[in-house]
Amino acid sequence: MATRKPAARKPAVRKPRAKQCPACKGTGEVAVTVHVGRKRRLVGQQTGLCLGCFGTGEALQA
Known part of the structure; x- marks a missing residue:
C-alpha cells in the first residue's frame, strides 16, 4: 500500500493584540x-x- 501525504494545513491566523x-x-x-x-x-x-475599558484592561476601539 502506498504511503499518503499528510494534508496541507492552513497557516494559523493570529488575532491582533488589543x-x-x-x-x-x-x-x-x-x-x-x-x-x-x-x-x-x-x-x-x-x-x-x-x-x-469597563474592567477588561483593553483599550476600546474608537
Whole structure:
C-alpha cells in the first residue's frame, strides 16, 4: 500500500493584540483617593472598575 501525504494545513491566523487601557494600565481597576470630614482630609484610596475599558484592561476601539 502506498504511503499518503499528510494534508496541507492552513497557516494559523493570529488575532491582533488589543492595546492596554491607558487609564488602568491593563489591570481593569483604578484607585480613587477618599477624602472625609469638613476639612476634606485624605484617608486612603478606594479601588473601582475602570470606566475607560469597563474592567477588561483593553483599550476600546474608537
